[in-house]
Amino acid sequence: MITDSTPSWTAAFRSAVVSSHERIDLFELRAFSGQTLRQIIRLDGGGSALRIRLSNRYGKEPLHIGGARLARRTEGSGIESGSDVPLRVGGAEDFTVAVGEEVVSDAIEGAVAAGDELALSLWLPEDTGLSTYSAVPLRTGYAVPGNALSAPTFDGAEGLEELATRHFISGADVLAPAGTPVIVAFGDSWFEGTGTTPDTDHRFPDLLNDRLRAAGSEGWVVNQGLSANRLLTDEIGEHALARLERDALDVPGVTHVLVHFGLNDLGIPGQEAYPDPAPVPSAAELITGLTALADRLHAAGLTAIVTTVGPYKDTIFDGYSTPEGVAVAREVNDWIRGAESPYDAYADLAAAVADPADPDRIHDDYDSGDGLHVNDAGAQALADAVDLTTLKGRQLLNA
Structure with missing residues (x-):
């Protein structure tokens, strides 16, 4: 039983990442340019606040994120109306993840629970080069041309791609009671x-x-x-x-x-x-x-x-x-x-x-x-x- 209710940052989702520059090509390798990615995170645990981890660990170029939004997912690529909020790093909505690095977003206040499905949308205005990615997330992601951060859905969008791999996301943490x-x-x-x-x-x-x-x-x-x-x-x-x-x-x-x-x-x-x-x-x-x-x-x-x-x-x-x-x-x-x-x-x-x-x-x-x-x-x-x-x-x- 947890005896210390003091909240601390605790892992609530993880997605192990690999390099697109591996010598063996078993999985789809991708780069993105002038596109918005919308990818789904299902939380394994809950807490009173949330933060997201984004990784450019294996990238060969700085990863410029022109904007990011987090929303509650409905179905497919759809998001719940009024639920999307900006994802910031160091207070900025436009930020860059250096080569070989990972960033942790600012905290997003508000309770989340185990099983919650969140849609993270990333606007990638420049060529990312081959991505740091998760090969078998078993969760469909979506990519469309242009800045579509707050689009209620990507369904039917021109140039829509469905992705079997997950890109740039390595985890999410929640504020949960210490000792969870x-x-x-x-x-x-x-x-x-x-x-x-x-x-x-x-x-x-x-x-x-x-x-x-x-x-x-x-x-x-x-x-x-x-x-x-x-x-x-x-x-x-x-x-x-x-x-x-x-x-x-x-x-x-x-x-x-x-x-x-x-x-x-x-x-x-x-x-x-x-x-x-x-x-x-x-x-x-x-x-x-x-x-x-x-x-x-x-x-x-x-x-x-x-x-x-x-x-x-x-x-x-x-x-x-x-x-x-x-x-x-x-x-x-x-x-x-x-x-x-x-x-x-x-x-x-x-x-x-x-x-x-x-x-x-x-x-x-x-x-x-x-x-x-x-x-x-x-x-x-x-x-x-x-x-x-x-x-x-x-x-x-x-x-």
Whole structure:
């Protein structure tokens, strides 16, 4: 139970970002010029005020934002009449985000709640260059020519584009009572939500939040999943050990971290997409990396919860699954389930969605169709596999 009602800035939404200058082109790469972007944020938690984080971390040019507005979203690209307000940085409505930097907006007063859907509109008068972006947000965004910051909807606008990627937005914070538990889902596509239905909030972290709210929890989960991300080596985004500080330890209010990594270290993607794949790591190497993650989380005073590596034997992706890699995943999962793991707890995601007749593959009822990612029902099974008592603090686990 929260005992200190003093409000403090607390993460209420996160969207892990990557560079458009990655050497492997798995996702749509975009630049914008003379356009307005309208992108949707669904809050995982609420508070008495809100601020937005905008990122030009991987940009090669300064990001000039000629204006920004925040409004309550109705449906599609529509916004609630009279709800839009200017988003300012340092008091200015026209501002620039320097190369490699992130800015935090001025506070917008007014209560917001978990589940609120907000539309953030950005007027981009100049060429942005390739954007800092989130690859699989599973939330449709919109772009139209010209300055359309306060347009009630973009529907039917000439030149309207629908976007499967999210650009320049890395998070939102709320003023919430100090000590509000925040769980960071720090992992790969199994957390980001690949395979679940877009625009429905059926990702594993979303459904875990539903369980927490139904149980009366004061805390919530924010999603820092990154599709194609690895534990040990860079591929899409910096590897987990390199991005841990930014995407987990520095998240305002973080108390717990859920970890899922290993699939993309073990997978050997086809030569066309990955011209120079890293070798399959040994179980010892993955265990060393997971142990290093746990040690750093504990050094920061956080509860560390690891999840088993998901089954993937029958994936359709050429060359991704090998007998060698599947055997390593089994060995790592045995370690996660055993007494030698340094984590405070584990969630057996692999067992939750595995085919009982062949535990190395995803059960047909939970398979998104690619043999690597779960569908909506699978994401619900993952959320149901988490023991909610493990999200209440290390003192409870060690009692």
